[in-house]
Amino acid sequence: MIRTGVFITFTLLALNGFGHANATLVKKHMVVAANPHAAKAGLTILREGGSAVDAAIAIQMTLTLVEPQSSGIGGGAFMLHYRPDKESKSKGHIIDAYDGRETAPRSANKDLFLDRHGKKIPWKKRKAGGKGVGVPGLLRMLELSHKHHGKLPWSRLFEPAIKLARKGFSVSPRLNALIKRDRHLKNFPQSRKFFFTKEGKPLPIGYRLKNIELANTLQEIAKKGASIFYTGAIARDIAKAVSNTHHLPAKMKISDLAGYQPKMRGVLCIPYRQWNICGMPPPTSGGIAVAQILKIIEPFDFSRFPVGSVQAVHLLAEAGKLAFADRNHYIGDPDYVTVPVAGLLDPKYLASRSATISADKAMDKAKPGNLAHYAQSKFAPDEGDNRPISTSHISVVDSSGNGVSMTTSIGTAFGSRLMVRGFMLNDELTDFAPISHVNGRPKVNCVEAGKRPRSSMSPTIVTSKDGKLLMLIGSPGGSSIIGYVAKTLVAALDWNLTMEEAIALPNFLNKNRKTELEKGTNLETIAPKLIELGHQVRIRKKVSGLHGIRVRAGGFEGGADPRREGQAIGD
Ligand code: DON
Secondary structure: EEEOOOOOOOOOOOOOOOOOOOOOOOOOOOOEOOHHHHHHOOOOOOHOOHHHHHHHHHHHHHHHHHHHOOOOOOOOEEEEEEEEEOOOOOOOOOEEEEEEEEEOOOOOOOOOOOOOOOEEHHHHHHHHOOOOEEOOOOOHHHHHHHHHHHOOOOOOOOOHHHHHHHEEEEEOHHHHHHHHOOHHOOOOOOOHHHHHHOOOOOOOOOOOOHHHHHHHHHHHHHHHHOOHHOHHHHHHHHHHHHHHOOOOOOOOOOOOOHHOOOOOOOEEEEOOOEEEEEEEEOOOHHHHHHHHHHHOOOOOOOHOOOOOOOOHHHHHHHHHHHHHHHHHHOOOOOOOOOOOOOHHHHHHHHHHHHHOOOOOOOOOOOOOOOOOOOOOOOEOOOOOHHHHOOOOEEEEEOOOOEEEEEEEEEEOOOOOEEEEOEEEOHHHHHHOEEEEEEOOOOOOEEOOOOOOEEOOOEEEEEEEOOEEEEEEOOOOOHHHHHHHHHHHHHHHHOOOOOOHHHHOOOEEEEEOEEEEEEEEOHHHHHHHHHHHHHOOEEOOOOOOOOEEEEEEOOEEEEEEEOOOOOEEEEE
C-alpha cells in the first residue's frame, strides 16, 4: 500500500521548483478522499473485489460521519463513471453522468429568499436554517449508480461507516477549526448538543466523537435501501426539521422527499490538444465552464510558458472572465431553462472568444457571448456566486479499469446547520439567485419549485483520443472550483506535473471579477506584473480540496490536496 498527502505540512511548492519528479505508482486500484478513515473504507471495499462505485459509496458514508461539515446523506452530488468498453470500436469507453443535485421543494417560489419587506435576506443569514434546504439527492443517486455498476451488496458498503460511528473517531484539526469559526452552529439545538462540549466549547482536536444516531440511520438505509430515507420516519423528521426550525423555516413535505428523482445526463466531452476532457453538464456550470476555459486558451502554447508564469496566469484569468460571463448568463437547470450547450461549446464560437484576448492587456469585465442562433436568451444577467468552505471530491479506480470522479456537497460548512438523526441537512438552495428578476426579466438561475440550483461542481475525467482513462479530478471551493480544476488540468497536461504537484501548485483564477492569487505563495511576487497588464488583483486564501488520480504507463499516481486532510492510497 502506498499513501500520499497524509497531513502534509502546509508548505506550498515554489512555482519554479517543479521537477516532474517520478511519483510512486500503484498497479491495482486506488482511492483518493478528503479523510484517511474514508480513504481506508474505500480501499477495504476494493480489496474485497468491490467496484469503483462500491468504494465511492463506502467513502461517502464514512465522510458523512468524519467530515460532517462538507458532505453527506443530507446533501447531493454529481458523479462521472468511466467504464472501458471493449466492444465499442469507436470510443473504447462509456462515461455515465449521474445528477444527484438537490431540488427545491414544491412550496418554493421566486420569493424564497426575500424578507417580508421584499428585500433580499442577507447571505450570512440565509445560509443557515430551513429556507436553504433542498431535497437531498445523494442516496437515490448512489443507489442508481450501484444498480448499474455495483458488485458488492449495498449493505456491505455501509459497514465501515457504521462501525466507526459506534466506535468513535478523533476530531480532526479542520473539523475543530470549522466548529470554532461558525456563527450559527451553536444556535441549532441538535448541532449544539453534538458539536460542543457540555460547557458549550467546540469539541477539541483529538476528542473521540461517536455518532450513534447516524449509525442507526445508516443501518436502516443499509438494510432497506434508499427509499427508507425518502419515504419513512427519516423523511418525516427531515420535513419537520425544515418546517419547524426557529431560523427561516420553510415548507418541506414528505411528498417532496418521496418525489425526488436522480437524473442520468449526457456527459460533455471536448477535445483539448491531444486529450479528451469530459465533464458534468448542467445543472452544474462546472463542465461547460472548465471546457470553455481550456478551449479559449488552446490557441496559446502553454507548454512553452514556465509553470505559473505571468503569461499563463494572465491568459487563464482572461479565459475565466469569458467563461464566467457565459456561465452567469446562460446556465441553469436544463429541465427548466434552455441552456445552449452546443453553442457554448462550439469550437468556432470559442475561437472567436479566444480572439478577444490580448497577450499584453487585461480586458475589462467580459460580456456574455451572442448565441442567438442557438437559443434566444430571455434571461437577465446573474452575478450569482456560491461561497466556499465545505464540499468534498472523491476519485477512485478499480482493478477492472472503472473510474469514479464524484464531487459531493452539503453546501457551506455544516450546510443548513440543521441536524437530523445524526446527519446535516444541506443549504444548497442558497446557490439560486436570491433576487429572481431584473426589470421584469427572470434570471436563468431563479428559484422555482422542483428546480435544481446551478452548481459549480466540476467532476472531470480525462481520456486519450482513443478513449483510454488518463485522469480523474475535482475539487470543493464554491464557484472557485472551476478555476481550481482548470489550473490543475493545465498543470498536469500542459506542464506534465505529477498529480500531487499539479494539485499543490498555488491556485489562481478569475470569475469575471478580480484576478485571485493564493495567499502565502510565490504567486504574490507576480502580482505587480499582472497589475501592469491591467488586472485588478486580490490575494486571498484559496482552499481547494483537489483529489485526483493519473493513469501512467506503469500504474496509478494519486494526489490529495495538502490544503485539506485527505489521502491517496492504493495497492
Ligand atoms: O454546488 C456548488 O457549486 C456549491 N454549493 C458547492 C459548495 C462548495 O464547494 C463549498 N466549498 N468549498
